[in-house]
Amino acid sequence: MSGTGKEQSVGIPPAEQASGARLTTLRILLSNEFGLLVLIVLFAIIFSTISPAFLSKFSLYALGRTSAVNIMIGFSMMVVIITGGLNLSVGSIGVCAAMFGGLLMQAFAMPWPLAVCGGLAMGAALGALNGFIIVRSGLHSFIITLATMSIFFGVMIFLTRAESYRDISPAFTSFGRMKLAGIISPLLLVSVVAGILLSVLFRYTALGREMLATGANERAAELSGIRVHRIITYCHLLSGVLAGVAGLMLVSRTGAAIPSMAGQLGQDWLLPAFLGPVLGGTLLTGGRVSVLGTFLGSFLVTMLTTGLLLMQVGAFWMQTYLGLLLLAAVLIDMVRRSYLTRRKLI
Amino acid sequence: MSRRFWETDWFGPLMVVVVAVAVVSILNPSFLSPFNIQVLLLAIAVNAMIAFSQMIIIAIGQMNLSVGAIGGLSAIAFAGMMEVWGIPWPIAAILALALGVLAGVANGVLVALTGISAFVITLASLSVYKGVNLGITEAQPFYKIPDVVKGLGNDTFLHPLPWLIIPCVLAALLLWYLLNRLPLGRSILAVGGNEHAAELSGISVRRVVIVAHAISGLLAASAGIMLVGRLQLGQPTIGDDWLILSFAAPVIGGAILSGGHVSVAGTLLGVAIVAIFTQVLVLFNIDPFLVQVVLGVLILWAVGVNRFREVRALKHSAQVAS
Numbered sequence: 001m002s003g004t005g006k007e008q009s010v011g012i013p014p015a016e017q018a019s020g021a022r023l024t025t026l027r028i029l030l031s032n033e034f035g036l037l038v039l040i041v042l043f044a045i046i047f048s049t050i051s052p053a054f055l056s057k058f059s060l061y062a063l064g065r066t067s068a069v070n071i072m073i074g075f076s077m078m079v080v081i082i083t084g085g086l087n088l089s090v091g092s093i094g095v096c097a098a099m100f101g102g103l104l105m106q107a108f109a110m111p112w113p114l115a116v117c118g119g120l121a122m123g124a125a126l127g128a129l130n131g132f133i134i135v136r137s138g139l140h141s142f143i144i145t146l147a148t149m150s151i152f153f154g155v156m157i158f159l160t161r162a163e164s165y166r167d168i169s170p171a172f173t174s175f176g177r178m179k180l181a182g183i184i185s186p187l188l189l190v191s192v193v194a195g196i197l198l199s200v201l202f203r204y205t206a207l208g209r210e211m212l213a214t215g216a217n218e219r220a221a222e223l224s225g226i227r228v229h230r231i232i233t234y235c236h237l238l239s240g241v242l243a244g245v246a247g248l249m250l251v252s253r254t255g256a257a258i259p260s261m262a263g264q265l266g267q268d269w270l271l272p273a274f275l276g277p278v279l280g281g282t283l284l285t286g287g288r289v290s291v292l293g294t295f296l297g298s299f300l301v302t303m304l305t306t307g308l309l310l311m312q313v314g315a316f317w318m319q320t321y322l323g324l325l326l327l328a329a330v331l332i333d334m335v336r337r338s339y340l341t342r343r344k345l346i
Numbered sequence: 347m348s349r350r351f352w353e354t355d356w357f358g359p360l361m362v363v364v365v366a367v368a369v370v371s372i373l374n375p376s377f378l379s380p381f382n383i384q385v386l387l388l389a390i391a392v393n394a395m396i397a398f399s400q401m402i403i404i405a406i407g408q409m410n411l412s413v414g415a416i417g418g419l420s421a422i423a424f425a426g427m428m429e430v431w432g433i434p435w436p437i438a439a440i441l442a443l444a445l446g447v448l449a450g451v452a453n454g455v456l457v458a459l460t461g462i463s464a465f466v467i468t469l470a471s472l473s474v475y476k477g478v479n480l481g482i483t484e485a486q487p488f489y490k491i492p493d494v495v496k497g498l499g500n501d502t503f504l505h506p507l508p509w510l511i512i513p514c515v516l517a518a519l520l521l522w523y524l525l526n527r528l529p530l531g532r533s534i535l536a537v538g539g540n541e542h543a544a545e546l547s548g549i550s551v552r553r554v555v556i557v558a559h560a561i562s563g564l565l566a567a568s569a570g571i572m573l574v575g576r577l578q579l580g581q582p583t584i585g586d587d588w589l590i591l592s593f594a595a596p597v598i599g600g601a602i603l604s605g606g607h608v609s610v611a612g613t614l615l616g617v618a619i620v621a622i623f624t625q626v627l628v629l630f631n632i633d634p635f636l637v638q639v640v641l642g643v644l645i646l647w648a649v650g651v652n653r654f655r656e657v658r659a660l661k662h663s664a665q666v667a668s
Contacts, residue, residue: 086465139649142409142465143593143603147645150590154638162635264586265638271473274466284463316484320477326470330462 030340032281032333036296040303047307054310060183065176065253067302068187072246073269074276074298075194075291080239081277082202083215083232084286085141089130089149090243090273091266095259096156097123097244102165102257105172112172120244126152127240131233141236153265165257176252187249191295194245199291211235216287243269271322275301279329301325355600358651359615366622374629382625384506388576389621391510394614395569396588397595398517399562401613404596405525406558407538407605408464412453413566413592415475418585420446421570422479425488425580428495435495443567449475450563454556479582488580499575510572517565522610534558538605590641594620598648602656620644 028034047054073090080087101119104110110118126148134144178186202208213221214231222228246269251257262269278284279300280293304325309315351357371377396413403410424442427433433441449471456467498509525531536544537554545551566585573584597603598619599612623640627633 133646137650137653139653140603143597143645143649146590146593147642147649149642150638150645151642154636154640154642158633158635158639265590267586267589270469274469278466284466314481317477317481319473320481323470323473323475323477326466326473327456330466330470331460334460334462 027340030336032279032290032293033296035336036279036293036300040296040300043300043303043307047303047310051307051310054307057183059306059310061179061185063303063306064183064188065185066306067299068185068191069246069249069253070272070276070302071191071295071298072194072242072249073273074280074294075191075198076239076242076246077273078277078280078282078289078291078294079198079211079235079242080141081215081282081284082211082286082289083235084218084284085134085232085235086145087127087130087141087236087239087243087273088145088270089126089152089266090239090246091262091269092149092152092156093123093126093240093266094243094247094250094269095262095266096126096152096247097240098247098251098257098261099156099160099165099259101248102168102251103160105169106165106167112169115169116172116248119248120241123240123242123244123247124237125240127243128233128237130240131236134236135229135232149265157259160259162259164259166255168251168255168257172252173255176249176255187253190245190249194242195291195295202289202291207231207234212287212289214286271319271326272298272301275322275326275329278326278333281333355609355612356615359598359600359612359619363615363618363622366619366626370622370626370629377625377629380506382629384502384508386621386625387506387511388500388508389624390614390617391508391514392569392572392576393591393595393621394514394617395517395565395572396592397599397613397617398521398610399565399569400592401596401599401601401608401610402521402534402558402561402565403464404593404601404603405534405538405605405608406555407541407603408457408555408558409468409593409603410453410464410559410562411468411589412449412472412475413562414585414588415472415479416446416449416563416566416585417570417573417588418582419449419475419479419570420567421574421584422483422488422580422582424571425491425574426482428492429488429490429580435492439571442571443564446563446565446567446570447560448563450559450561450566451556453563454559457559458552458555476585483580483582485582487582491574491578491580495575496578499572499578510576513568513572517568518610518614525608525610530554530557535606535608538607540606590638590645591620594641594645594648597645597652600652600655602652603649616648 053059073094076090076094077087097119100122101115104115104118105112130141130145130148133148134141137144175186180186180189202212210221210226210231211234213224213226214228218228250261254261276294276298279297280295281290282288282294301322305318305322308318308321367377376382396417399413400410420442423445424438427438427441428435453464453468453471456462456471457464460467500508502508525535533544533549533554534557536547536549537551541551544554570584574580577584595616596608596613598616599609599614601608601613620641623644624637627636627640
């Protein structure tokens with residue numbers, strides 16, 4: 001299972017070296033990232049022909065700003081998926097971090113950089129708690145994060161009395177509403193930086209390689225001296241931080257920390273959280289990651305949502321389209337994989 | 347293999363129920379008033395259907411995130427057919443149940459034929475079904491529910507037993523019979539226990555997976571229909587908050603999430619525990635927001651206990667072997 005394109009994997013290199021530039025080109029052409037790029041360009045052309053407003057400065061700006069949040073949500077799930085686990089509580093953690101940041105700004109009148117750090121620390125703490133319970137109990141992350149999703153959200157609602165914090169520092173809000181070069185949101189830059197850091201982590205650092213190794217084969221990783229329990233806890237901690245970033249981005253964009261911003265129990269984040277990594281070719285069984293793929297996948301999803309809303313095909317049906325997109329993505333991925341296996345390209 | 351009764355799945359939860367009822371009724375005698383029992387039974391009747399719907403999927407070692415979406419879709423289909431097309435309620439109910447089965451079969455076919463994890467498939471179908479629900483209703487409830495349905499959803503046939511308890515008891519008995527006495531039920535548990543071994547011993551795993559998802563869809567749809575009667579309107583938000591509960595009750599009842607081991611009686615007691623705890627929060631004027639926390643803690647506690655029992659059983663059998 002060698003990597004295609006920008007994907008990285010831990011495992012046995014292919015037995016036979018596929019020779020010839022033609023095969024390499026074919027492999028790149030069949031990679032997830034290339035497919036996503038083609039789809040993004042294709043849909044951009046379709047949307048802009050049907051509705052010229054799609055390419056207006058404001059529309060592009062809004063697209064970048066919305067996708068920035070979705071990309072962070074995708075990253076947050078991605079770093080747990082690589083261990084072969086799941087984190088259903090991303091939405092819950094994101095909202096808790098955002099509410100804590102809001103509390104620090106409103107009730108304690110902290111300067112916003114400090115409050116942001118506080119919010120991220122909250123995300124990290126909740127994520128680490130998830131990881132701790134998972135490795136200590138030896139149970140699957142699905143049921144643990146299902147329970148903590150309910151607990152985190154419940155405690156947050158109980159403590160805040162379901163009320164929003166609207167007294168957000170203006171400097172922080174203006175960050176979310178700033179326009180660089182007319183069309184680029186600084187939030188998108190945050191996501192790009194996060195993506196680069198994650199790429200570096202998984203490609204060049206021992207910690208990142210150990211995370212991938214743990215996901216590929218936990219037992220083998222343990223035998224080769226990796227402290228898998230610690231690594232899994234780190235992954236969940238990182239997931240919590242990234243969810244916190246997404247939550248704080250939303251605060252900065254809307255100018256308020258609202259308990260319902262991710263829906264009941266944060267469930268509204270689940271679909272975007274899985275769409276990005278799955279479209280991007282991150283294996284759900286763990287061990288393989290594509291940061292660029294997740295980035296492009298989340299971007300494509302946001303673009304489709306924005307484009308369909310612009311074409312006024314009925315906002316109420318949007319969830320159906322996204323669900324069908326996820327289905328199509330996993331089915332196409334399955335066909336692609338079996339094609340590559342048959343042609344001995346993997 | 348017969349086990350002593352205190353080693354069964356349902357014994358622990360039963361003790362919790364008995365102790366909880368005793369303690370609460372001493373602290374607050376109104377807990378055992380006929381009206382309160384009726385409210386409690388109404389909650390248990392609907393929630394048990396939701397829990398059974400997830401339980402049958404846990405039995406085959408999978409999960410169904412779309413339980414709530416199927417329930418919601420069936421609920422608004424039931425209410426919509428009565429209001430918009432004027433279909434008499436029994437026919438509308440049957441059609442809505444059929445819709446639930448269809449939605450479940452779609453899940454099952456996709457999982458069985460593609461081999462993609464049920465988590466991803468049902469996450470996608472959750473979104474599809476919920477989207478269709480919102481697309482049809484545009485987030486507006488259907489208000490015109492016949493009085494018969496409203497009556498069935500709230501009244502008692504024998505004070506304080508509500509009508510809704512009848513389908514719930516029926517479902518529990520049929521499920522128990524299915525899982526313990528019918529070849530199909532044994533196949534379901536076999537697939538959950540070890541899919542590969544089940545396949546090798548001649549069970550059609552695909553067929554079993556599809557049937558289990560169909561049953562799950564049917565049960566979710568009945569919960570949705572029952573809620574329409576109980577709420578007296580076809581709310582598009584029905585099913586939104588089922589996910590946690592649907593896992594909590596079977597797990598409290600001793601279900602092992604990797605499959606092959608579920609208990610109908612235990613699940614029913616799990617539902618009762620959740621209902622009693624929720625009631626207690628209301629009776630003692632504790633913040634209702636804490637219900638979510640209680641549910642989460644119950645899940646953690648239950649999976650912890652199940653894990654402990656599993657480990658102890660393994661140790662025990664190892665000792666016997668040596």
